[in-house]
Structure formats: structure tokens, C-alpha cells
Amino acid sequence: MTVGDFVGEGFELAAGATAVIRPGTSDHWIVHNIYIEDGKPCTVRRVSDSYDIPITIATGSLLAFSFHLDYDNYFELVNGATTTIYVSYDGVSVV
16 A cells, blocks of 8 residues: 555444454545444544554544544544444554
8 A cells, every 4th residue: 555545444333343443554534534323322433552542432523534544544434323233434544
């Protein structure tokens, strides 16, 4: 992956399931948007080897933010709804 490459993916999350937004071992990403189905609770957690911080329980998209992620510091999205939800993200590679 080179600087400026688009990063993004979509997930279908069953109730209680977890999706991971995590660059490869030598990559760094700036994630600009996390799209979460409106009205459905989804916990966004910042995770590393030494901590797991719940950032928010979102019931809609997180837009116009800039999250710096690398292999050791990444996000997990946990579906808190009782049904399947759809989530995705987009951003760019910076290393």
C-alpha cells in the first residue's frame, strides 16, 4: 500500500458480532468516516495491546472525524442491536 491509497470496507454484523478496522503490520491509516446504520447501537472501541477504550455507543455514522490507526492501535465495532446491522469505513493510507 502506498501513501494516498484509498482504504475502506463494509461489514454485515450479526447481533453481538465484532468487526475490526485494522491496518496491516507496516501500514498507517487515517480513517475519516465510520458509517453505522441509523438507529442501531454500535460500540466503537479503540484497542491496543495495553488498553481497550470504549469511545462511544453510536446510533448513527461518525462523519468528518480523523482517526489515526496502525496495526497496534485500531478500532473494533461491536453490534449492540438485536438484529444484523451494516457498517463501513473509509480513509487513506499515510505510510
